Amino acid sequence: xxxxxxxxxxxxxxxxxxxxxxxVSLTLERGQSLAVVGESGSGKTTLARMLxxxxxxxxxxxxxxxxxxxxxxVSSRERRRRAREMQIVFQDPYSSxxxxxxxxxxxxxxxxxxxxxxxxxxxxxxxxxLEAVGLAERHATMLPRQLSGGQRQRVAIARAxxxxxxxxxxxxxxxxxxxSIQAQILNLLADIRERSGISYVxxxxxxxxxxxxxEVALVMSGGRVVERGPTGALLSDPQEExxxxxxxxxxxxxxxxxxxxxxxxxxxxxxxxxxxxx
Numbered sequence: 001x002x003x004x005x006x007x008x009x010x011x012x013x014x015x016x017x018x019x020x021x022x023x024v025s026l027t028l029e030r031g032q033s034l035a036v037v038g039e040s041g042s043g044k045t046t047l048a049r050m051l052x053x054x055x056x057x058x059x060x061x062x063x064x065x066x067x068x069x070x071x072x073x074v075s076s077r078e079r080r081r082r083a084r085e086m087q088i089v090f091q092d093p094y095s096s097x098x099x100x101x102x103x104x105x106x107x108x109x110x111x112x113x114x115x116x117x118x119x120x121x122x123x124x125x126x127x128x129x130l131e132a133v134g135l136a137e138r139h140a141t142m143l144p145r146q147l148s149g150g151q152r153q154r155v156a157i158a159r160a161x162x163x164x165x166x167x168x169x170x171x172x173x174x175x176x177x178x179x180s181i182q183a184q185i186l187n188l189l190a191d192i193r194e195r196s197g198i199s200y201v202x203x204x205x206x207x208x209x210x211x212x213x214x215e216v217a218l219v220m221s222g223g224r225v226v227e228r229g230p231t232g233a234l235l236s237d238p239q240e241e242x243x244x245x246x247x248x249x250x251x252x253x254x255x256x257x258x259x260x261x262x263x264x265x266x267x268x269x270x271x272x273x274x275x276x277x278x
Contacts, residue, residue: 003030004066005085005166005199006051011060013046013223020046022223023060028167033193033200035210035231037246038220047220048171048203052088053079065166084114087160091172093152097144103130103155104140110162129158133188150181154188161192169201174209186212208250211235219243 006028013021021043028034036044049055051062053069062069065085074082090096097106107126111117117125127137133154144152153173160168170189174182190213192198204210210217211231218228219242227240238244 004028005030005064006201007063008051009061011047011050011062012058013043013050013055014058019223021050021057024220024223024225025060026218026225028199028201030166030199031193031197032216033202033214035202035204035214035217036220037204037207037210037217039205039246041222042220043223044203044220045171046223048088048169048201051201052086052169053082054088080114083165084163085165086167086169087163087165088169088171089153089156089160089173091175093149093156093176094144096156097152099144101143102140103135103142103144103147106155106159107140107162110159114163125162129162130155132161132192133158134184148181149177150184153177153185157185157188157192161196161198164196165198167199167201169203171203172205173202175204175206182209189213205246206250207235207246219246 004027006026008027009025011021011024012019024043024047026034026036036047038044046055050057051064056071064082067085069082101109104123104126107129108122111122111125115122127140130136130139135151135154135158139147139151139155144155147155157168157173174185177185186209189200193200200213202210202213214231216229217231217234218225219234219240220226221242227234227238227243234243235247235250238247
């Protein structure tokens with residue numbers, strides 16, 4: 001089995017005359033965590049959506065788990081096979097969950113789609129998955145509105161890992177959470193990766209967050225990769241001015257806000273709100 005689980009070459013995405021992603025190449029190794037960093041509008045979320053098949057690339061090639069993913073319609077069977085290879089967790093855990101479906105049912109529905117299990121086996125496995133993300137059996141009977149934001153994101157992670165994917169794409173998955181809850185989710189993700197050997201693509205605008213979750217990172221601006229390398233090196237000694245501006249925005253002892261040398265209103269909106277409109 002190949003050690004490379006994602007190989008993207010020259011990916012490009014156009015929306016009309018606008019270019020959202022321009023000539024982006026990357027590789028992800030088995031068990032590795034790759035961070036894609038940039039402000040709102042940098043193209044990072046569009047890149048994530050192309051990787052999981054939610055957007056069709058305008059150009060370039062993509063291989064996942066050794067198999068090419070050419071553009072075009074695919075069968076239901078092929079969609080299920082691809083889902084077993086890669087799953088995505090979105091920023092807003094509430095909107096990604098069925099508001100009328102109890103938490104146990106959310107997990108069981110995913111299991112039912114991909115595995116031949118009896119109802120009893122599905123329920124047992126669903127409870128095991130909830131336990132694996134730090135939730136209790138009592139949460140299985142609750143509706144999403146009865147859970148906190150951090151608990152809902154744990155459910156979204158449990159649903160994603162239920163199908164035992166080889167790659168998990170996390171699109172600003174902690175951006176909407178309080179700092180203390182962010183730390184809990186990041187620790188949970190680290191534990192899951194240690195236990196399972198899963199690979200991560202971690203999309204974020206926050207260099208401080210990606211330092212905790214990734215070994216390698218690439219920095220995007222205007223749809224292009226402007227810098228890449230080991231995450232620690234990018235934080236300690238960034239080479240590009242754009243990366244330096246992102247690093248300068250990371251709070252630290254004695255930190256004071258300073259004027260950014262990057263895209264004015266978009267930069268301020270991204271840093272203040274933590275939204276992912278890219």
